[in-house]
Amino acid sequence: MTKSFRGYLCWDAKRAGIVLNTEALDPPRDVFLGTHYPLGLLRSDVSGLRVTRSYHERQLLQDLLAPTDFAFIAVLGEAGSGKSHLVRWLDLSLPHQAMRKTVLIPRAGTSLYSVVSRILQDLPGEHFASYRSRLNDVSAGLTPDQASRRLLHNLGSVLKETAEQSGGDTSEDDKYLCEELPNLLGDVVLGRYFLKQGGVLDTIAQRITGNGTVDLLAQRREFVRGDLPRNVRDYDAASAPARDIYQALFNESLADDAIRVLNRHLDRAIADLMKLGGRTYSN
Numbered sequence: 001m002t003k004s005f006r007g008y009l010c011w012d013a014k015r016a017g018i019v020l021n022t023e024a025l026d027p028p029r030d031v032f033l034g035t036h037y038p039l040g041l042l043r044s045d046v047s048g049l050r051v052t053r054s055y056h057e058r059q060l061l062q063d064l065l066a067p068t069d070f071a072f073i074a075v076l077g078e079a080g081s082g083k084s085h086l087v088r089w090l091d092l093s094l095p096h097q098a099m100r101k102t103v104l105i106p107r108a109g110t111s112l113y114s115v116v117s118r119i120l121q122d123l124p125g126e127h128f129a130s131y132r133s134r135l136n137d138v139s140a141g142l143t144p145d146q147a148s149r150r151l152l153h154n155l156g157s158v159l160k161e162t163a164e165q166s167g168g169d170t171s172e173d174d175k176y177l178c179e180e181l182p183n184l185l186g187d188v189v190l191g192r193y194f195l196k197q198g199g200v201l202d203t204i205a206q207r208i209t210g211n212g213t214v215d216l217l218a219q220r221r222e223f224v225r226g227d228l229p230r231n232v233r234d235y236d237a238a239s240a241p242a243r244d245i246y247q248a249l250f251n252e253s254l255a256d257d258a259i260r261v262l263n264r265h266l267d268r269a270i271a272d273l274m275k276l277g278g279r280t281y282s283n
Contacts (some may be wrong), residue, residue, distance in 0.1 A: 147205035187242035
């Protein structure tokens with residue numbers, strides 16, 4: 001027998017906007033759980049077989065809790081298919097434990113600074129208090145322009161460090177690029193090309209300072225051919241070492257190697273900006 005809800009007030013009209021909110025991370029806990037309905041899921045294991053099978057959210061929760069070390073699960077789907085809803089449900093369904101900290105990261109308005117802050121938030125002890133203090137000192141007041149310029153400087157520094165420490169296992173091309181690319185990055189004329197709006201350093205700086213959009217946060221930005229300086233009008237005003245490497249990079253093979261070398265050092269430049277490098281953080 002079907003039960004009729006005629007004449008029954010499901011929610012106050014003033015709360016309709018809250019209840020009907022389609023953003024998974026916005027509704028209060030009670031509203032989210034009260035309106036939650038299990039999603040139709042498919043599971044595909046990372047293997048050569050690529051077997052796909054039906055999957056229930058409760059089984060996903062059990063599988064997430066099963067490993068003793070860690071589990072990495074990618075949630076894939078079209079826009080609006082319920083990815084954020086599933087992640088929010090997992091966050092609310094994970095049992096509380098003293099040795100577990102759950103961090104739910106929103107997609108919009110999120111910066112690298114805020115992500116690390118969320119991870120460190122409320123962790124007890126002087127060790128973590130020191131991390132929070134260092135993080136606030138370095139990054140809280142950065143503007144996107146300041147962050148991109150520091151990234152440019154840091155990238156040149158880590159390349160020089162690699163050049164000085166390179167041994168016999170480093171190819172001649174890689175050693176050459178680690179020695180010469182800092183001349184390009186640090187040049188007053190040609191170096192500013194790397195700071196252009198929409199370039200890789202600008203995009204990462206927007207993320208770090210919390211000015212990135214959802215689209216920027218949804219992708220991992222790395223150097224591509226378009227990030228290298230081309231057809232610079234005031235090229236003659238650059239320093240001689242910068243002009244030399246600038247011209248050398250018109251060789252397509254060497255340009256590809258330069259992009260690879262830059263990307264290999266990019267994470268270290270970001271870590272140095274956030275002061276996440278060094279022995280204490282790696283430990």
